[in-house]
Amino acid sequence: MEKTWNNKAWFMVLPVLVLVAFSAVIPLMTVVNYSVQDTFGNNEFFWAGTDWYVDVLTSDRFWDALTRNLIFSAIILAIEIPLGIIIALNMPKKGLGVPVCLVLMALPLLIPWNVVGTIWQVFGRVDIGLLGRTLEALGINYNYVQNPIDAWVTLIVMDVWHWTSLVVLLCYAGLVSIPDAYYQAAKIDGASRWSVFRYIQLPKMKRVLLIAFLLRFMDSFMIYTEPFVVTGGGPGNSTTFLSIDLVKMAIGQFDLGPAAALSIIYFLIILLLSWIFYTVMTTSDAQS
Template sequence: MQRKVNQKAWFLVLPVFLLVAFSAVIPLMTVVNYSVQDSFGNNEFFWVGSEWFVEILNSDRFHDALGRQLLFSGIILAIEIPLGIWVALSMPRRGWGASVCLVLMALPLLIPWNVVGTIWQIFARADIGLLGHTLAAMGIDYNYTQSSLSAWITVIVMDVWHWTSLVVLLCYAGLCSIPDAYYQAAKIDGASRWAVFRYIQLPKMQRVLLIAVLLRFMDSFMIYTEPFVVTGGGPGNATTFLSIDLVKMAIGQFDLGPAAAFSLVYFLIVLLLSWVFYTVMTARDGAEA
């Protein structure tokens, strides 16, 4: 007997569809419209064609910000993914210790972005901050307002502190879903700790790791609030990432046309890299099916 599909279910999706239309599709259409025009306000627009795209694609400012952004995301993924796996592997699976660890891991995720930025801005200050003052007392030349290296280290450590928990929680969920029978079989076979990780835990975590990598990549590639609060993009332009540069262009300089072209190129890069990550990490599933 053939099942009849209930088309009325589409009405349940309608509110979400309308919400996405107003919050994403209409703004995106507006950005596309602005990217081919010049505007000085008052809803007056002047057609410029592809001029802003040419300007952005050939701009050293854009190239530099993109380079910094790729470097930042690469460092973040290289630190947070292995660290998150390691912490998840070290956490207890049962008992009160598991609950305590889960609550502790969830805490950084509950703090708003601008509060995280403010905490680290004060914490890392060389004059009154615990971290900055301690490092200065130890004779380490650390000042995130004057040194590019210090600013980068501060922003990276802050992001690791804020977001490694997400990777930990996702990996922990993946590890908890592995049946005990796998570990018992490995024990009977005399598998080493590394073999258990490589052939049982890592494959079983593959799906949650995909989500973790995608979320952390997209979020780190679009990071704005925390570095803006801590360094404001400085010293100089040392921590001016794409989103900070974009806001400077759109709101600081009110260059709506170039900022719209910048946004679209930025959006396409995020889309491409996310698709590549997703495809590479799910390709094995398709091949095995």
């Protein structure tokens, strides 16, 4: 088909281009600019080439934070995806239970992230927090301020509490779109509960699960607010993720060059991993 070229059309998209340029492209290019130069203030810049990148990539600090990020995301996905599926499968399909469940599920998603952090920060405190006091009363030694394991557990439980709903809601949307005839046919065919899940429900949820997986990966990989509020990256560096490290570097130490380089690397990692997940998941679909 011949496309008609209409140069006036460009004017129509211009406002959006300008907006995107200001909101995304220019800030990103500024970061690129910082990442290849050195500055001592006064708006004086010196060419640094790839030095900052080399610095970042050869530092233990970067690799440690990256490892923490990857472990955190892996744990989050391993818990939230199956848990979300299980909850969605057990949610009522009709009646009064549906709106009740949906509202309960949506509640954690509606709370601002720093508030979520504050809630858990208080909740887990051994002196005044309900969770902290209860665990102490039960004789469990729990202190997320001093014990790295406790800090991790707190962050993971908090994230599960905060975000599993998203997976549930997406899966539930996939499940309710399955016509009754499928379940009836499965009964007629003598399918077990597992077969119904494996051959009817899971295939129908596949697309929404892909979205849930990508969203949860990206969000958990970029997590900042909640650990910043709850643990501030500690104890020690045990919960210092890339995002927290980045802010320390840029705002705390004012190392703009290395921080910019780290930002670019961070961005590329998320882009790359998301692309890999997406490609792997969609091509396995297409082969069928």
